[in-house]
Amino acid sequence: MSARPALSSPSARYAGKELTMATTQLTDSTEAFARHADIGRLRLTDIVKEFGQGQQTVRAVDELVLDIEPGEFITLLGPSGCGKTTTLRMIAGFEEPTSGHIFLDDDDIVVEPPNKRPMAMVFQSYALFPHLSVRENVAYGLTLRKMSGAALKEEVDLALTSMNLLGLADRAPNQLSGGQQQRVALARAMVMKPKVLLFDEPLSNLDAKLRVQMRLEIRRLQKRLGITSVYVTHDQTEAMSMSDRIVVMNAGRIEQAATPDEIYRHPASVFVADFIGRANFLDAEAVSVTPRADGHATARVRVLGRDVEVPAHPACVAGAGVTLLVRPESMRLAPVEVASPGDDVLGDHGRVLSVVFYGESVEYEVESEYGTVVVVVPDPSTESILAEGDAVSLSFNSERAWLLPA
Amino acid sequence: MTATLTPATVPAAAPAAPTTRTKTKRDIPTVVVIVLVSVALLLLIGLPLGKILVTAVSAEGLEVAQAMFTSPVNRKIVVNTVILGTLVGAIGTAIGFAMAYAQARMKFRGKKLLHLIALLPIVSPPFAVATAVITLFGRSGLITNKVFGLETNIYGLTGLTIVLALSFFPVAYMNLLGMLRSLDPALDEAASGMGANKWQIFRTVTLPMLVPGFGGAFLLLFVEAIADLANPLVIGGDFTVLSSRAYIAITGEYDVASGSAYSVFLLVPALLVFLVQRYWSSRRSIVSVTGKPSGRVREIEGWARVPLMVVVFGIAALIVTIYATVIIGGFVQILGVNNTFTLDNYRYVVQGIGSDAMIDTTVLALLATPIAAILGMLVAWLVVRKLKRGRGLMDFAGMLGLAVPGTVVGIGYALAFNRPLVVGNVQLLPAFAGGAAVFGGAVAIVMVYVIRSMPSAQRSGVAALQQIDPAIDEASASLGATGVTTFRRVTLPLIRPALLSGLTYAFARSMTTLSPIIFITTPQTKIMTSQILSEVDSGRFGNAFAYCTILIVIVMTVIGLLNLAARGRTPVPVAASGA
Secondary structure (H helix, E strand, C coil), rough: CCCHHHHCHHHHCCCCCCCCCCCCCCCCHHHHHHCCCCCCEEEEEEEEECCCCCHEEEEEEEEEEEEEECCCCCEEEECCCHHHHHHHHHHHCCCCCCCCEEEEEEECCCCCCHHCCCCEEECCCCCCCCCHHHHHHHHHHHHHCCHHHHHHHHHHHHHHHHHHCCHHHHCHHHCCCCHHHHHHHHHHHHCCCCCEEEECCCCCCCHHHHHHHHHHHHHHHHHHHCCEEEEEEHHHHHHHHHHCCEEEEEECCEEEEHHHHHHHHHHCCCHHHHHHHCCCCEEEEEEEEECCCCCEEEEEECCCCCCEEEEEEECCCCCCEEEEEECHEEEEECCCCCCCEEECCEEEEEEEEEEEEEEEEEEEEEEEEEEEEEEECCCCHHCCCCCCEEEEEEEEHHHHHHECCC | CCCCCCCCCCCCCCCCCCCCCCCCCHHHHHHHHHHHHHHHHHHHHHHHHHHHHHHHHCCCHHHHHHHHHHHHHHHHHEEEEEHHHHHHHHHHHHHHHHHHHHHEEEECCCCHHHHHHHHHHHCCCCHHHHHHHHHHCCCCCCHHHHHHHCCCCCCCCCHHHHHHHHHHHHHHHHHHHHHHHHHHHHHHHHHHHHCCCCCHHHHHHHHHHHHHHHHHHHHHHHHHHCCCCHHEEEEEEEECCCHHHHHHHHHHHCHHHHHHHHHHHHHHHHHHHHHHHHHHHHHCCCCHHHCCCCCCCEEEEEEEEEHHHHHHHHHHHHHHHHHHHHHCCEEEEEECCEEECCCCHHHHHCCCCHHHHHHHHHHHHHHHHHHHHHHHHHHHHHHHHHCCHHHHHHHHHHHHHHHHHHHHHHHHHHHHHCCCCEEEEEEECCCCCCCCHHHHHHHHHHHHHHHHHHHHHHHHHHHHHHHCCHHHHHHHHHHHCCCCHHHHHHHHHHHHHHHHHHHHHCCCCCCCHHCHHHCCCCCCCCCHHHHHHHHHCCCCCCHHHHHHHHHHHHHHHHHHHHHHHCCCCCCCCCCCCCC
C-alpha cells in the first residue's frame, strides 16, 4: 500500500474558505486532490467470468477487452444481466475472473485481493459503517495506513470540506439524508487518493432531482481530480451526461465503446440504437454504399419508394438487409396539406394514434404503412398540436438518419 | 479512444475452455482463520463423533445394534424414547404457542412478568424442575398428597413428560413469539376487511401461517426430549429411554461398545431433525415473504381472552410454584415432611465439596464462554461472508455441537480424549479427559462447554451478519482492510449485541449442562450439575435445592454483569450538531 503515491504537497491542500454555499457547489479545495495525468491507465484483456459449474455454467462476461485512459470517465451501460456490474466488481477485486488479466499502469493486478488494489469504490447502498461517525468513516482507510494525529485530521477535514460535510462530521450515518450519505461515501473514497474510482450505480437510491444534482457534482469532482473512473449504471441519461466514453454491454460482450455523441448518433448495432434513446427503425433497401474518410459510409437507400442519401455504418452492404434508424426528434410531421420543404419526404401519409404533451415537447405515435412511428416535436405552440386521428405526412432529416446492417 | 469491440478473431474453441484460469491471491490472515477454525471444529466435534461411530460399528457395537431390533427389551426402549419425544414435542409446542399468542396478541397486565416467567426454565439447572415436581406431586407430594390426599406415582412417563415439557417449552415459545411478531398485521386487516371475525382470522390466517413454526418447534422439542439424560435418571423410574440406557451401559456396565451403539440410535433422529430443520429454513417461509410489517396489531380484549388467560396463568403459576419450591426447599429440613427452617443444606453445600464445585464450574464456564462466543462468531462470519465452497459444511459442523445429543457428545469425549491422541508414533495431544488427564480433566470439560454453547453464538452471529449489507465489508476491503481487519473493526462492532446474547446464552448453557459432562468428570474437577445429580440420587433433596438455587444465582449474576458491561459502551455516536 505504501506504493500509492502522495500526489500533492500538504501546503497545496489548504482549504481556507468557510463553506456556506449550496450543496451543489464544490470548493477549490478539491484541487488539492488533483493528480498527474498519466496515472490510472486501466487495461482489461480477454476477461471471462463464468458462474456455476458443469452444465449450468453461465458466461456473465465474455472475452471482454477494454482500454481506459488515465483520467477518463467510463460508463458501463446495459440492461440488467449484461455483465456490467460483474465487470466492475472484477476491476475492484470482489469477483475473480475465470480468465483474463487486468493491468493498472502496466502492473497485472488481477491476482491482488481488493484491499491491495489502489482503487476505491462508491456503492449503491453507500455502505457507510453504521457504528462510526461521518468523520470516522472518512478516516477509516487512512487509519489503516497507520496515519494518525494532525496529518489524519488535516486529510479528513480536507475531504469533508470539499464535499461540504464539515458541519456533519460528528453525526452518525443514519442521521443523514440519502444525498448526504452518498457524499460521505464519495469523501471516504476520495480521501484515499485512489488511482481508480469505481461507482456501482451510486445514484439509483436517490430521488430524481437529487440524482441530477449529484450527477453534475460527481462529474465536476472527477474532472478536477483527474482520477480514472469506472461508473456502472442502467440509466442512459446518467451515462450520457457524465461520461467521456460509454461502454454499452449486452450478454457479457461489449456492443460499442464510444463517446456519448457517437453512441447516440452512430450506434454500432441495432441493440445499441434501441437501448440508447428512442428509435424508429424503417425498412430500407441499400442501393449503394460508399466508404467515407471518417470511417463511416454514405449510402443511397430506397425508403418508401424514394432514393435518399444517408450516413451509414461501414458494415452496410448494398443489396443486403439494412434498417434505417431515425430518432423521434429527427422525424417531421405535418398536416397533410402542408409538406415541409427541404426534408426528404417519406412519401406516404399516416394517421395520428396518440398525442402526449410533455411541456417542452409533444410526442406523437403515428400509424403508417411502415408501422407505428414515434415523432417528437420540440417546443410546440398550442395551435400547432395535432389531434388524434389527424391525417399527416411523415418525413425525416436525412443527415440525422443512420443506416445499420439489419 | 478507439472503440474496442469484442474481437471477431476469437478462435471458435476458446469460449468452451479458457486457456489460462486466473487465480487470485488469497487474503492470508483470512486463510489462517479458516484453517484454525477448521482444526478447532475437527478437534471439538469431529474427533469425538468419529470415535463413537468407529466404536459403534465395531463387532460388539453391531451386536448391540442388531439386538435393538430383535430383543423385546431394547425394542421397548426405542418405543419409549419415541413416545416421550412425541408427547413432549406436542405438549411443549402447545404451551409455547399459548404463551406466545397471549404475549403477542392479547391485552392484559403483567405481560413483561409473564415473559420472564416463560424464560425462567432456560437458565435453571436440569434437576430443579424434576426435583421440585417430585416434591410437589410425588407419592407424598405437597400438593397431591398433603392437599388432595392422593397417592400418585409421578415416576415414569407422566412425570417425565410434565418435567420435560416445562423445561423445554421456552424454545417453542421464543420461536413462535418471533414468528407471531413478524406476521404482517395488514394480513389481519385485509381479512377483517373481507368480513372475517377474530376467530375466523385466527383459524384461517394466523394458524396456517404458523404451521412451519409449529413443525419446527415440535421437532426441536422432540430432539431435546430424547436427548435429555438428567431427567430420565431422576424421574424416569423404570421408564427407560435410550439416553439413560446408554448411561447405564457405560457407567454401570463399563460396556463402551453398547453405550456407543445406543447413542448412535440417539444421534440418527437428532441429526435427521436437524437436517429437516435446515431444509425448511433454507426455503423462504411464508412468514418472511410478507416483508416489513405494516399497520398495528389489534390486541384481543374482553371476555374472549378468558380461556387462554386461564391456561397461560395456570402454567405461569405452576412454574412459579416449582421455583418457589426449589428456593424454599433449600432452607428447610425436608420440604413437606419437616418444614423447620435450617441453613444445614447451604452449610453442607458451601462448606463441603460444594464450594470446590462452585468455583470449578464457574471458572471453567467463564473460560469457555468467550472462546465459544468468539469461535461461534468466527464460524458465522466465515459462513456468511468468506466461504464460497464449503460454507454449508462449516455451518453444519459448527451446529453439530447443538444437534448432537449431550449424551452422545459425552460418550464421544470419553472415547476420544481419555487416552493421549497418538498418530503413528507421535503423541499429538495428551489425554484431556479422565482422572489421569492433564489439569485433572478440566480441558475436556471446557471443550465440551465450548462445543455445546458455540452453536447458539454461531446462530445469532449468522442472523446478525445477514442483516448487514455485504457492501459494507466490500467498502472496508476497498479502503485497504484485510478480511481479519474488517472483521475486527467493522463486523464485530456491528454484531456486538448478537455477540452479547451469544455470550449470555453460552454461559447459562455451560453452567447448567449435565449430560455430556457426566461422562468425563473426574474426582479432581468437580462440576455442580453432576454433584446435584448425586445429591438427588441419594435422596438429599434439600442439598440439591440449595445447589440449584446457588447455581441460578451465579448464572443470573454473571448475565447481569455481562449486560452491565455492554451497556457501558454504546456503539453508535448520537452527537447531533446543527449544520
